[in-house]
Amino acid sequence: MIPKVKEAEGAVMRITLPRDFAKIRAVSGRVRRFLLKHRCSEQTRADIELALVEACNNAIQHAPSEGAPQPVIVEVWIGRTEIELRVIDHGPGFSWPGEIELPDPEKETGRGLYLIRRVMDSVRYERGAGKNALVLRRKRRRTLANGC
Amino acid sequence: MKVERVGDTVRVSAIARLAAADAKGFRESVMEQMRDGGKNIAIDLSQTTFIDSSGLGALVALRKAAIGQQGALRLLNPQPPVQQILELTRLDALFEIVNPGRT
Numbered sequence: 395m396i397p398k399v400k401e402a403e404g405a406v407m408r409i410t411l412p413r414d415f416a417k418i419r420a421v422s423g424r425v426r427r428f429l430l431k432h433r434c435s436e437q438t439r440a441d442i443e444l445a446l447v448e449a450c451n452n453a454i455q456h457a458p459s460e461g462a463p464q465p466v467i468v469e470v471w472i473g474r475t476e477i478e479l480r481v482i483d484h485g486p487g488f489s490w491p492g493e494i495e496l497p498d499p500e501k502e503t504g505r506g507l508y509l510i511r512r513v514m515d516s517v518r519y520e521r522g523a524g525k526n527a528l529v530l531r532r533k534r535r536r537t538l539a540n541g542c
Numbered sequence: 543m544k545v546e547r548v549g550d551t552v553r554v555s556a557i558a559r560l561a562a563a564d565a566k567g568f569r570e571s572v573m574e575q576m577r578d579g580g581k582n583i584a585i586d587l588s589q590t591t592f593i594d595s596s597g598l599g600a601l602v603a604l605r606k607a608a609i610g611q612q613g614a615l616r617l618l619n620p621q622p623p624v625q626q627i628l629e630l631t632r633l634d635a636l637f638e639i640v641n642p643g644r645t
Contacts, residue, residue, distance in 0.1 A: 415563040447594045451562045499636040502599035512630050
């Protein structure tokens with residue numbers, strides 16, 4: 395069981411994303427407006443959008459092709475100093491690589507997880523029976539030392 | 543998005559986003575013009591506000607296609623959000639990036 399984010403301590407948004415790449419844009423737009431409403435900076439909004447889009451791409455890509463299509467659940471929690479993103483899918487999941495390196499520059503794929511790791515402060519992948527959650531956290535104010 | 547061929551250069555402009563939902567169509571319409579006699583590719587990123595790993599993958603593939611025709615791919619005027627992602631993935635070193643407006 396994946397614990398729910400604590401609503402009492404901040405603002406929470408929960409969105410259901412159908413398994414369709416074309417629907418990601420509307421979800422990321424809603425999350426951006428939610429972040430703006432809670433006075434997150436332009437850099438924070440850009441970083442969260444990138445991590446969210448990459449996490450949704452991943453969840454849709456790894457969804458099982460058989461059986462009834464299960465949507466992806468996106469949860470955003472905005473606290474006083476931190477933001478947490480949860481992207482939950484009901485597929486078989488994938489093994490999270492121990493080290494995430496950039497691929498050869500000529501390669502067309504393999505940059506998604508790297509980008510997530512670079513723009514967020516912590517990344518956790520909880521793989522469960524029939525349910526997986528990618529839990530991403532980022533401080534509202536990041537210093538240059540964090541890499542951005 | 544606008545794709546046109548001027549001589550042997552395929553020019554792409556008015557690209558709002560280059561994410562997973564857009565990348566395939568983007569790549570296919572440029573490849574179609576390449577098959578019709580294109581050699582170089584010029585991608586105007588001045589209106590592009592967002593790019594993800596799929597969009598980056600499409601750019602890498604198109605660069606390969608241009609080189610395969612003894613041509614080149616140029617990225618024109620990427621705005622800060624896109625430039626930042628090119629730098630994060632170190633693809634700013636792979637692509638020829640042209641900013642005519644800046645000195």
